[in-house]
Amino acid sequence: MKKVLLFAVVMMFSGQALAEDFFSNLFRFKGVKPMTDKLYKDSCGECHFAYQAGLLPKRSWEKMMLADQLSDHFGEVADLEEEDRIAIRDMLVADAADTSIYKRSMKIDRSIPENATPLRITETPYIKKKHKEMTDKYVKFNPKVKSLINCNTCHREIEKGIFDDDTVLIPNFGYWSEIE
Amino acid sequence: MKKVVILGLAICFAPALAQANLIPEMLSQYEAEGGSNFDAAAGKKMWSQEFASEDGDMRSCATCHNSDVRTAGKHKKTGKVIAAMAPSVPFVALEEGDEPRYTDVKKIEKWFKRNCKWTYGRECTVQEKGDFLMFLKDQ
Amino acid sequence: MKGFVRLSLAAALGLCLAAPAMAQENGMSLGLHEWDSGIDLSTSDIILAANGAPATYRTAVPNIPDSAFEKPAVTENNLHMYLGLASLAMGGLAAISVPEDQTDLLNTVHYKAAKASWQLGAMAVGTGLYSHWDDFYLEDGILDRDNLHALLGLLGTLGYYLAVQGAVNDYNTKGAVTTDHASKGIFGGGAMTIAIALTW
Numbered sequence: 001m002k003k004v005l006l007f008a009v010v011m012m013f014s015g016q017a018l019a020e021d022f023f024s025n026l027f028r029f030k031g032v033k034p035m036t037d038k039l040y041k042d043s044c045g046e047c048h049f050a051y052q053a054g055l056l057p058k059r060s061w062e063k064m065m066l067a068d069q070l071s072d073h074f075g076e077v078a079d080l081e082e083e084d085r086i087a088i089r090d091m092l093v094a095d096a097a098d099t100s101i102y103k104r105s106m107k108i109d110r111s112i113p114e115n116a117t118p119l120r121i122t123e124t125p126y127i128k129k130k131h132k133e134m135t136d137k138y139v140k141f142n143p144k145v146k147s148l149i150n151c152n153t154c155h156r157e158i159e160k161g162i163f164d165d166d167t168v169l170i171p172n173f174g175y176w177s178e179i180e
Numbered sequence: 181m182k183k184v185v186i187l188g189l190a191i192c193f194a195p196a197l198a199q200a201n202l203i204p205e206m207l208s209q210y211e212a213e214g215g216s217n218f219d220a221a222a223g224k225k226m227w228s229q230e231f232a233s234e235d236g237d238m239r240s241c242a243t244c245h246n247s248d249v250r251t252a253g254k255h256k257k258t259g260k261v262i263a264a265m266a267p268s269v270p271f272v273a274l275e276e277g278d279e280p281r282y283t284d285v286k287k288i289e290k291w292f293k294r295n296c297k298w299t300y301g302r303e304c305t306v307q308e309k310g311d312f313l314m315f316l317k318d319q
Numbered sequence: 320m321k322g323f324v325r326l327s328l329a330a331a332l333g334l335c336l337a338a339p340a341m342a343q344e345n346g347m348s349l350g351l352h353e354w355d356s357g358i359d360l361s362t363s364d365i366i367l368a369a370n371g372a373p374a375t376y377r378t379a380v381p382n383i384p385d386s387a388f389e390k391p392a393v394t395e396n397n398l399h400m401y402l403g404l405a406s407l408a409m410g411g412l413a414a415i416s417v418p419e420d421q422t423d424l425l426n427t428v429h430y431k432a433a434k435a436s437w438q439l440g441a442m443a444v445g446t447g448l449y450s451h452w453d454d455f456y457l458e459d460g461i462l463d464r465d466n467l468h469a470l471l472g473l474l475g476t477l478g479y480y481l482a483v484q485g486a487v488n489d490y491n492t493k494g495a496v497t498t499d500h501a502s503k504g505i506f507g508g509g510a511m512t513i514a515i516a517l518t519w
Contacts, residue, residue: 030519079290
């Protein structure tokens, strides 16, 4: 009896959040595929938000993850151990936007001209279009945001791959759904 | 019953206990690789010494880490807060998944490589890395 | 005694689970406080002054801590979602509640559910167009998930509406309702299901 009770208590605490996540994301392919890999988060997330693979097409990730590209990663040195570099590149390529069934990934990929290989997510046409209303006062001059590259400062459910506008809370301004 | 409770509490607070600091192991490793007589003063000097980058700006460790290693630094470009380098500063996780400094060999080497290349335009020698750790060890 | 032990065990467990989270929150606010009072605010002042931007919004700004995000319970987005799901549910209810005899048709669950399904569908279409207007770009083509969602949602609602109208016409002209209107209702339900699945 005691064991059953203990088990129930443990399940209640740890299970609740898990179950909620599970059901709210069941068959949900609206955003981009979440990325939970520890190697990826440790290697890339130390400096910037660990952008999901579904935010750029395969060709972009292949180019970005070349060894000499990483040595000049937008002006920063982002060298990785060779085995980690290969592992991360494969991970990114596997879930890239052009093979994804997630809606935002498909929209991003469809917006990029075939002959273009963008390295900056913020320069893909879909992302640009969706952030038209994000004027300098919300981003550039907002000391807590500074740049669109800091996705996670406003997109509060980004870890789940959700980018819906009712999950946007702009620091110093408030919920986007209330500002709009 | 009491024992169970104590055990449970021990398990649940175990992760909060400090993990071992790997600096001594790293130093003997660097010694085995050819370094010798690691010198804290040399490390300290190198810490604030400025080098001109290709872009023309002056760079040193202190650019991002602060010259006082007991304070938190700030990334030159992104502005991201960088936890203090001194082992004496208590560890505070700024983000989920943060781990205390000097607990992961791979991470130490990764950042030596990246930051030496950024600051000096080349990788650091074993001797230099040893000097740095010698300097940081007692801060 | 036994009860007490259990209670304290549960409390200890709760504490156990909450402690790391609390510690983290403290850490977070510590870090953020530093961030606030540091260089950033002053540089923002300089930037603002230099650009001649009105400083008014800085004072009118609600100061929401970063950790305080809670998805609002009612938003345009989820209102739209619930209306669409309700419309689909009412369509399903109408499909399984076909009356056996035709007395007092206007008071059957079948008729009421069918009527509700097209009305809820129409509201879903309206709220969708209103809150997601910026997601439609004709140049993306009909295969774009959002465009297809909008089109099928509209067709679904139309199917529901025509099914109800067909049945009412039957009744008014022939005095009895045939099963002819069912196909429109089933079409509506199918379109609605696919529409919802596309952007779920």
